[in-house]
Amino acid sequence: MMPFTTILVMAFNELRRNLMRSILTTLGIVIGIAAVIALVTLGQGATASITDQISSLGRNLIVVAPGNAGKGGPPQAAAPFKLADVRAIEREVTGLRAVAAVSTAAVPVVLGNNSWASTAIGADANYFAVREWPLASGRAFDEGEIRSGRTVCVIGQRVVTEIFGAQDPIGAPLRVGGFPCNVIGTLAEKGRSIIGNDQDDVVVMPLKTFQRRISGNQDVSLIMVSASTAETTATAKEDITAILRERRHITANKTDDFQVNDVSEIANIVGGVTVILTAFLGAIAAISLVVGGIGIMNIMLVAVTERTREIGIRLAIGALEREVLAQFLIEAVLLALFGGMIGVVLGLTLSAVGTTALGLPLLISPGVIVLATLFSGLVGVGFGYFPARRAARMDPIDALRHE
Amino acid sequence: MALIELQGIRKVYGQGEAEVVALAGIDLAIEAGDFVAVMGPSGSGKSTTMNIIGCLDTPTAGTYRFRDTEVTTLDRNGRALLRRNHLGFVFQGFNLLKRTSALENVELPLVYRGMKVSDRRAQAMDALARVGLAGRENHTQAELSGGQQQRVAIARAIVTQPALLLADEPTGNLDSERSREIMELLVDLNQAHGITVVMVTHEPDMADFARRQVLFKDGRIVHDEVRS
Ligand SMILES: Nc1ncnc2c1ncn2[C@@H]1O[C@H](COP(=O)(O)OP(=O)(O)OP(=O)(O)O)[C@@H](O)[C@H]1O
Ligand SMILES: [Mg+2]
Numbered sequence: 215m216m217p218f219t220t221i222l223v224m225a226f227n228e229l230r231r232n233l234m235r236s237i238l239t240t241l242g243i244v245i246g247i248a249a250v251i252a253l254v255t256l257g258q259g260a261t262a263s264i265t266d267q268i269s270s271l272g273r274n275l276i277v278v279a280p281g282n283a284g285k286g287g288p289p290q291a292a293a294p295f296k297l298a299d300v301r302a303i304e305r306e307v308t309g310l311r312a313v314a315a316v317s318t319a320a321v322p323v324v325l326g327n328n329s330w331a332s333t334a335i336g337a338d339a340n341y342f343a344v345r346e347w348p349l350a351s352g353r354a355f356d357e358g359e360i361r362s363g364r365t366v367c368v369i370g371q372r373v374v375t376e377i378f379g380a381q382d383p384i385g386a387p388l389r390v391g392g393f394p395c396n397v398i399g400t401l402a403e404k405g406r407s408i409i410g411n412d413q414d415d416v417v418v419m420p421l422k423t424f425q426r427r428i429s430g431n432q433d434v435s436l437i438m439v440s441a442s443t444a445e446t447t448a449t450a451k452e453d454i455t456a457i458l459r460e461r462r463h464i465t466a467n468k469t470d471d472f473q474v475n476d477v478s479e480i481a482n483i484v485g486g487v488t489v490i491l492t493a494f495l496g497a498i499a500a501i502s503l504v505v506g507g508i509g510i511m512n513i514m515l516v517a518v519t520e521r522t523r524e525i526g527i528r529l530a531i532g533a534l535e536r537e538v539l540a541q542f543l544i545e546a547v548l549l550a551l552f553g554g555m556i557g558v559v560l561g562l563t564l565s566a567v568g569t570t571a572l573g574l575p576l577l578i579s580p581g582v583i584v585l586a587t588l589f590s591g592l593v594g595v596g597f598g599y600f601p602a603r604r605a606a607r608m609d610p611i612d613a614l615r616h617e
Numbered sequence: 618m619a620l621i622e623l624q625g626i627r628k629v630y631g632q633g634e635a636e637v638v639a640l641a642g643i644d645l646a647i648e649a650g651d652f653v654a655v656m657g658p659s660g661s662g663k664s665t666t667m668n669i670i671g672c673l674d675t676p677t678a679g680t681y682r683f684r685d686t687e688v689t690t691l692d693r694n695g696r697a698l699l700r701r702n703h704l705g706f707v708f709q710g711f712n713l714l715k716r717t718s719a720l721e722n723v724e725l726p727l728v729y730r731g732m733k734v735s736d737r738r739a740q741a742m743d744a745l746a747r748v749g750l751a752g753r754e755n756h757t758q759a760e761l762s763g764g765q766q767q768r769v770a771i772a773r774a775i776v777t778q779p780a781l782l783l784a785d786e787p788t789g790n791l792d793s794e795r796s797r798e799i800m801e802l803l804v805d806l807n808q809a810h811g812i813t814v815v816m817v818t819h820e821p822d823m824a825d826f827a828r829r830q831v832l833f834k835d836g837r838i839v840h841d842e843v844r845s
Contacts, residue, residue: 527725
């Protein structure tokens with residue numbers, strides 16, 4: 215058997231001699247591979263963008279709210295949480311990074327002639343930790359301010375632009391819902407949440423200040439919990455449920471009158487849907503690869519018939535059946551790989567253009583590129599084998615006589 | 618010992634009503650170094666015999682020995698290897714690869730022998746020089762005359778230094794002047810390089826170049842003559 219490299223060179227020369235035909239033959243593979251890569255890359259970009267938005271709420275975030283909204287069954291009047299509930303969770307549940315008591319209310323904010331309708335959030339310093347929300351300027355409230363319920367606040371970027379414009383807000387006596395509140399810090403921009411509300415449109419103050427000046431009661435409307443790892447999230451959820459059931463005296467045969475939601479779970483579900491969608495689109499594109507493979511088979515069959523005399527000469531000279539088979543098979547594989555590589559380049563170009571146009575991150579996974587190239591090679595083998603075998607099995611006398 | 622020896626070779630095409638007996642029992646021995654012209658009317662079985670000697674075809678019955686090898690026991694691969702290592706072919710319709718240079722055509726048998734590029738290039742150039750085509754190695758089939766194409770085919774057949782050169786009507790497509798040149802080339806290869814030549818021809822003029830003449834008729838050898 216002659217060396218593999220010799221057959222490779224022979225096949226390569228043959229393809230080069232028929233350059234135009236070679237290029238046209240690979241078109242199907244080019245389009246197929248480009249489509250697979252572009253669709254998968256766009257899908258992955260969309261998935262990343264969605265999960266990114268969800269995780270911007272906070273890592274391993276668990277949100278505990280009173281009531282049973284969205285859980286089926288008749289709506290129940292549920293008692294709000296108290297600070298003692300938050301402390302109990304903090305004390306008794308292990309594997310938590312931070313627990314924050316949160317109360318919210320819509321408030322007008324005013325400074326001089328500027329006014330804006332915003333949302334007041336009463337919280338402690340843990341709130342920024344749970345939401346993983348760094349400050350842009352100034353400082354957060356300290357323990358003393360939290361304990362004594364001082365009228366200080368940290369404002370989101372939306373409030374900064376609406377009320378202060380280019381001015382420095384630090385130290386300004388902002389009027390929040392009728393009482394003056396000193397701005398001591400501003401929060402970094404977070405953007406819109408997955409449900410579309412502006413996360414930067416907030417005025418955050420100590421919980422005690424909020425309860426005293428805005429709500430007028432001791433209620434806590436939400437408990438935000440950040441588990442230390444993704445793995446502890448599930449057990450933390452169970453533990454929180456158990457503690458709250460006990461504290462709210464819910465007997466074994468009654469359902470919860472509160473809900474414990476795991477945000478990463480929601481992220482996973484949404485992420486899962488887009489992954490399935492990506493796979494589905496990828497599979498449709500893969501069908502075009504098969505069509506491309508049939509194109510190669512078609513041209514190879516024509517080439518084998520056209521080159522019958524050549525095959526006869528090779529056989530007469532003493533080419534072995536497997537050498538002729540290898541030659542034609544390698545031609546088909548080279549065609550397919552060549553198409554695959556052009557397809558990869560085209561696919562990446564389309565991905566770059568597409569993600570830019572849609573404002574998605576461009577995530578190129580080497581796995582898809584390797585897989586696409588391997589697959590195009592496989593298509594070459596699969597669809598090249600039949601024509602190659604036909605060439606190899608020819609009778610030399612008949613082949614030589616062929617006109 | 619003879620280079621090749623055919624005994625009781627029969628070749629039958631088709632079955633029953635459509636049966637055609639192409640060869641009805643051929644006995645033929647050819648010594649190494651001989652130059653044999655095969656003659657006979659159309660359909661008498663000359664090409665069929667050449668194809669069997671050339672291991673391109675298998676007989677229906679009979680035995681064929683090439684040196685020590687019983688060819689009739691070889692499989693397709695075995696016959697291909699025998700062709701590769703010991704035989705050279707020249708056909709009536711030159712049969713060069715299209716869009717391929719003369720040099721690449723002549724190199725082809727060496728490629729299948731797995732020879733290094735530099736070695737086979739030198740050997741192919743040498744063979745082209747021997748058939749008088751030095752300087753034409755980069756011409757393709759379309760750029761060569763009929764006589765030149767046949768010279769390339771001969772160069773390709775002898776580049777491996779075969780024991781036996783088989784030529785089925787090598788001058789059939791050429792004018793008498795070109796035919797004469799090709800015959801002189803074959804005689805030279807036979808005498809100067811000791812290559813055994815078996816050649817089919819319809820023209821007595823061409824057959825006169827051979828040392829021995831074999832006449833076929835209806836699938837049999839009817840006359841076998843060695844000239845002085
Ligand atoms: N593949 C085949 N199938 C059926 N019959 C065949 C086949 N090949 C050859 N024959 C028959 O065998 C006989 C001998 O043919 P062959 O080609 O050997 O003749 P030839 O002496 O070479 O003739 P020519 O001088 O015309 O080339 C002819 O009758 C031919 O019709
Ligand atoms: Mg004939």
